[in-house]
Amino acid sequence: MTIRIGVVGAGFIAGRHVESLTGLDGVAVPGVADPQADRAQRLAERAGGRAYGAWEDLLDGEELDALYVCVPPGQHGAVEDAAIDAGLPLFVEKPLGTDLATAERLAERIAAAGLLTAVGYHWRYLDTLEQARGLLAGRPPRLLLGTWLDAAPTAPWWARQDQSGGQTVEQATHLLDVARVLAGEVESGWAAGGRSPDGPGDVHDACTASLRFAGGALASFSTTCLAPRGYRIGLQVVAPGLGLELTEHELRIADADGERTVERAADPIEAEDAAFVAAVRGEGDDVRTPYAEALRTHRLAVAVAQAAAGGGTVRL
Ligand SMILES: NC(=O)c1ccc[n+]([C@@H]2O[C@H](COP(=O)([O-])OP(=O)(O)OC[C@H]3O[C@@H](n4cnc5c(N)ncnc54)[C@H](O)[C@@H]3O)[C@@H](O)[C@H]2O)c1
Structure with missing residues (x-):
């Protein structure tokens, strides 16, 4: 049976998903929707499907088995509501929104409908993350250091707080997500954010947070979008006698045997797409990050961002 997947949003990440989905046996992408007509057209051609200007028309015009939502963070809500109404399994790109209200509401609807969902926290599919988990078995993490030192992406929505949620919510959320996988839940913390005249838009261009995990680990996460790239x-994760550094591409390991680097063996975006399609087929x-699990990470990211913008205390 062919699984027919509609794609909403035809930007960078939608392109990655279309590439991997169309490489899977028995998957078709019959329609792509984006208000930027040239983008919708280009991606629809790559997918072998039809271009739509509005996702409402895509849902009306095609018979679908699932929907990918690849829109900017500030655009979530109505499209997920329509998919839930139609009983369509949903793949939603992270973050779930710019703040919590929309995601909390959608999570309740998704749970009530018993809908199959997946969220694009693709680091969960790094084979190197699995290896890190194995190395940490019986050796609980004591210290984590997360860094996202980057240049601001050029997408026009990115530097607008009301459209992206800022760098912690939009980017560092991947690090918070893998930190949860390796060290469990955060119980308290503190954060500060700042802006300089060089910063883009109205988002913090530097942010740092100190967190304490319920299991006892301490962590600090720092982000900036002022770096050249x-x-x-x-x-980075330290446990007794073990140091790990996980990136999207490799895992560096320091232990009693010395230091070594393991490259990831598979593309995690291809892996998450294959896992979602297999789940749609039954x-x-x-699916490693269904909506409810992604919401736990999103709550943490939003709490850190709010603390950085306000009184400093991370309220969970
Ligand atoms: N998992 C990852 O590592 C990863 C990587 C990149 C982006 N993302 C996430 O994916 C989302 C999109 O990012 P991107 O880099 O592809 O952005 P982008 O700007 O390249 O693409 C977003 C597209 O969505 C379209 N769009 C906006 N509102 C829409 C609507 N209502 N209906 C249909 N289309 C609409 C825009 O016109 C644009 O073409 C963001 O939330 C981002 O955080 C995730």
């Missing part, structure tokens, strides 16, 4: 993006059970 993304040159230090990853999470043949797989490897």
Whole structure:
């Protein structure tokens, strides 16, 4: 049976998903919707489907088995509501929104409908993350250092707080997500954010947070979008006798045997797409970040961002 997937948003990440989805056997992308007509047209051609200007027309015009929502963070809400109404399994790109209200409301509707969902926290599919988990078994993490030192992406919505939610919510959320996988839940913390005349838009251009995990680990996460390019993006973890540094591409390991680097063996975006499609077919059970799980990470990211913008205390 062919699984027919509609795609909402035809920007960078939608392109990555279309590339991997169309490489899977028995998957078709019959329609792509984006108000930027040239983008919708280009991606629809790559997918072998039809271009739509509005997602409402895509939902009316095609028979679909699932929907990918690849819109900027400030555009979530109505499209997910329509998919829930139609009973369509949903793949939603992270973050779930710019703040919590929309995501909390959608999570309740998704749970009530029992809908299959997945969220694009693709670091969860790094084989190197699995390896890190194995190395940490029986050796609980004591210290985590997360850094996202990057240049501001050029997408026009990115530097607008009301459209992206800022760098912690939009980017560092990946690091918070893998930190939760490796160290469990955060119980308290403190954060500060700042802006300089060189910063883009109205988002913080530097932010730092100190967090305490319920299991006892301490962590600090720092982000900036003032760097010339993304040159230090990853999470370091120290446990007794073990140091790890996970990036999107590799895992560096320091232990009693010395130091070594393991490259990731597979593309995590291809892996998350294959897992979602298998789940839609009813043949797989490897969706690692359903909506409710992604919401736990999003709550943490929003709490850190709010603390950085306000009184400093991370309220969970
Ligand atoms: N998982 C990852 O690592 C990863 C990587 C990149 C982006 N993302 C996420 O994906 C989302 C999109 O990012 P991007 O880099 O592709 O941005 P982008 O700007 O390249 O593309 C977004 C597209 O959505 C379209 N759009 C806006 N409102 C729409 C609407 N109501 N209906 C249909 N289309 C609409 C825009 O016109 C644009 O073409 C963001 O939330 C971002 O955080 C995730």
